[in-house]
Amino acid sequence: MLVKRIRWIVGIALVTATVILAVAIFSTIGSLREGALEVRVAKDDLYWSIHQIESEAMNLLIIAHTMQNGEHPPEDLNTRYSVLLSRTDLFKEGEFREAVNILPDTRDLMMTITTRVEALGPLIESALKTPDAIPPALIEKLEIIRRTARDLTLTAHKEHVTHRVIKRGELTDTFYYTEALLCVLAGVIVISMVSLYWLMYLARKAQLDADFQRRRAESNSDAKSRFLSNMSHELRTPLNAIMGFAQLIQLNSRNLTTEQTQYINQIYKASEHLLSLIIDIMDLSKIESGQLSIELxxxxxxxxxxxxxxxxxxxxxxxxxxxxxxxxxxxxxxxxxxxxxxxxxxxxxxxxxxxxxxxxxxxxxxxxxxxxxxxxxxxxxxxxxxxxxxxxxxxxxxxxxxxxxxxxxxxxxxxxxxxxxxxxxxxxxxxxxxxxxxxxxxxxxxxxxxxAPSEETATTGSENKQFPAHSLPEFEYLEGLKELASGLKTVLYIEDNDSSIRVMEGLFDSFANIRLMTATTAEQGLDLARSCLPQLILLDLNLPTTSGLEVCALLRNDPRLSDIPIIAVTANVNGSQEAREQGLEFDEFILKPIDIASTKSIILQYLGQYQPSRKDLSVQD
Amino acid sequence: MKTLRLFLLMLGLGLCFQSFASGLRAPEGAVVLTVAGNILKTNEDHVAAFDLNMLDQLPQHSVNTTTPWFDKPKTFTGPLARDVLKLLGASGTNARAVALNDYHIDIPTQDFDDFDVILATRIDGEILSIRDKGPLFIIYPFDQIPETRNEVFFQRCIWQLVQVIVE
Known part of the structure; x- marks a missing residue:
């Protein structure tokens, strides 16, 4: 939070500094530019124009002197006087006045001369009337004007030089300050760049951190999913034994005491709860890792x-x-x-x-x-x-x-x-x-x-016992298999887990005309299948050396065995999906822990020994 | 007597011829401008002299512009320099303009073709006296054509102009 605030303050300070510096530099450059590009007619012509006053005064003096000898016509005096007046008038307005105004001594002298020149008017007029006798006062005043004009030229020169030196000093200072400002601006830009780089570095680092965290979370999630999937498989296998045997005992509850029946019912109920927990955990884990897709x-x-x-x-x-x-x-x-x-x-x-x-x-x-x-x-x-x-x-x-x-x-x-x-x-x-x-x-x-259709009373009656993990079997097993016997049937069960074999054997005990052969490895199972040609093969998918899916492929590819229906009996909830991905077709999937009643009915369905009657024979609480 | 008559006749014819050849009448009032050099028409000895009236007879142009010499924009009126030179059949690349105080400046005659350069006889309608930088003031249209607003053209704006020599 503090770092963020500091970042803000530094950012605003840098931006403000940059703006101020930029404005300062631009205005300095602007004034320099103005000075450099100034049209300076008056400044360039200043001396010449000032000198012309002296020169014209001299001309007038010469004419005044020589007019007495008749060397000049009187109108020459008038013309030269007008020219002199135009020379002093030049400094009364426009750029020449401005040029003189910045040189105080020059300006004062200029005013003196202008006044004196303009005061000559009456004397000039009298001289024009009597060209033979020029008034000595005119000569005298013209002489004074000429000398003053000379002073003016010298003063203007001196003052202009001084002014130029001062101006140059100011210009030097301006350049110095501009350079200093440019240096500061460069510094600010460097600081800004560094700050920007730093901020980008921080952002990048944060991004990398976030990516790393995300990847780690993803990999954690993947690991968790794998772990849970394995756990599900590992838990379902012993549950198969617990629930399988419990069901088998329940089916033969005639030989049990009431107490034992209650115990076995409790075992079954607890294992059912355990199974629903496993299913829920699996689902949640799938959802969290985004693997669960729901069809709407x-x-x-x-x-x-x-x-x-x-x-x-x-x-x-x-x-x-x-x-x-x-x-x-x-x-x-x-x-x-x-x-x-x-x-x-x-x-x-x-x-x-x-x-x-x-x-x-x-x-x-x-x-x-x-x-x-x-x-x-x-x-x-x-x-x-x-x-x-x-x-x-x-x-x-x-x-x-x-x-x-x-x-x-x-x-x-x-x-x-x-x-x-x-x-x-x-x-x-x-x-x-x-x-x-x-x-x-x-x-x-x-x-x-x-x-709505007429309201059903579907919820009445506790006989609708639900098995969350299994759909209701389409075909129900019916006791009295002896009647259905049409010769001895052989079923091959390939399964490495001993207790699963024992559960299946227990299940098959109730079938009189069906022989169950078991194989604990894929190789043994294939050999048995080839030698005995069973009517049905029950296949576990997680076999130790050759997987159930490979066994299925081998069976399907064997022309003698390819027609035998194969039922997968597996604790792997993704078994059917994996089989589909490999293009393998199982006739049925039974998920462990198996439900004895529905498994029986499925088996009989494939052996052609079933009666399509819907009577619930499932376990009773 | 006969000789005198013949002389007078010759003189008269000569004058007539000369007048016809030059095609320029003589100035009647005070001469404000003389043009010399490569010109075809003259009314004096190799020069063309103009009084104010003669200049006023030419097409008049006005330009209102600011200048370095005055505080405010002024309206300058007078004939165009190129009209004056054309009238005289002047040929040459350079016009040397000379002022009352013998100051002179060379102006390329191309300027007169490129810009409406005025030989101003009046400022804000008033005739330019010598004190007011007359009798003639060359003015470029500074405000109208900004490229002329620099020292080169300001320098060519000679005032108290009295003579132009076409070379």
Missing amino acids: APCQIQPVINESVAMVRSMAQANSISIYKPDLRQDYLINANHTRTVQVLTNFLTNAIKYNHKGGWVKIELDHNAITGMLRISVADNGMGIAKKDHCKVFKPFERLAHDPAIEGSGIGLAMSSQLVQLMNGQIGFNSKEDQGSYFWLELPVLEVVT
Whole structure:
């Protein structure tokens, strides 16, 4: 701040100094120029003109003397007198008067002579009347005038020389000052240049620093993304074992005690939460590094609300919270991403339920602003609210405002919601008062206002169990596989992780006519595929030596094996994208941790051993 | 007697011839300007003498200009120098202008073609007396043609002009 102020002051001082100096130098040069270019007729002719007075006085004196002898006609006297008068008149006006005025002694003598010459008038006239007898007074006065004129010439000369020397002194001073001013100006220019260079250097340095910081931040962000991506993979693999085995145990819960069933349900529930955390963290990290792209499409708001409410219904019931949906007489077609909008709204609802009191309420409202063309979807509650001091932290990641350790949360939900809404060209905001409740809203651009279909009661019934990481399976597994047997089928599972193999083996235990062969390396898997020609290949993508993608390519290129459907079973969330980039086609992608029921149904679908019936056989809480 | 008659006749014819040859009438009043040198028309012995009236008969021009000799701009009136020389059939590149006090200056006759140089007989309508730098004052149009505003042309503005010798 101080440096900035000093920079300003120095800058202004330099500019002012430059301007003052420039004005001074220009005015000096101007006056010098004026002096040098002056038209100086009077100055050049001064001596000659002054000398002419003496000369004419002499002429008049000669004529006066000789006229008595009849050598000159009388009119000559008159003419010469007129010439003498014109000579003295010359100094009465114009440049000659100015030239004489700056020489005081000369001017005084000139006035004396002028007076004397003009006083000769009567004497000249009398001389013209009596040319034979020139008055001696005329001769005498002319003699005086002649002598005075001589003095005048000498005085003018002396005075002019003195004046010129003084002028030269002044000129020398002027040149000296001009040179000094030029030196100062040069100094100021040098200082200005140095200052400018310095400022540019500082600006450049700041730019470089900023670039460096940005690059470092970018590389940090990249490293973080890589780290999180790896972490996601590494976390999903053990989760596959935990969730897989938990599901397998749940499927065989007949042999368990009630207590054991409860334990296993808790294990499954906790691992589900862990999985959703991993997914959220991955998403947030992608958004922050700008890798997450969201496809926008027209979508209706009513299904979004219904789906979101369905997601939180059981949670609301558990906490005795009432959820009020908006009066949907009108539906809105908004330009957004359905899944992401559901995610944001669910997050609002989850928070409204979590940070509430028993018996509280949560209200969803819609408000269409026709002027801005935005639809505001708001979620209000009468819960704990947010303290004023914490308002600034609401949309910041990893800032958990709840001080109650009993409330679960990662602190990234709202941060991610904010980023998602921005990616969808919307806005997000909130109002809240501590102990009174909160009001969270998001605004999305409306494409069209449509009449709502009759309101569905889609949110009733807790059987709509949601699996956030998986879409609902199209085909449901049905028990009683023995009936479906049409000869022994072989499935090859290439997987290096032992626990994943064990989970898959557990899953296949329920299939009577399907044989599962496992291979722990790519080479072994390829050998088995060639020798046994399985009906289906399950392939892990992260194999130790040859990657799953390479295995897929080899299988596809083998004419005997190319028709065998291949299902990728991977903990790599980007697996399908990577496969697409390499031009590889998998028949299906199953993301670890696997959902036993849907995986079974997918497998059966490819083995032609399914019944297209929709009955939810998923795990029960 | 006869001889005298013949002489007078000859003289008369001669005068007539001379007058016809010169084509310039003799001055009647006081001579204010004599032009000598390479001129075709004369009215005196190899010179052309002008009285004020003769100069006034020529086309008159006026120029209002500031000069170094006066405080304020003055209007100078008189015939153009080139008209005077043309009238006399003068040929030459230089005109030596001579003043009453024998001061003289050489003026290139080209000046008279390039600029409207006036042989001023009047200043602000008043006839120029000798005391007022008369009888003639050569004036260049200084204000009208700024390139003439320098010492070279100021010097050529001779005053109390009485004689011009064309060379």
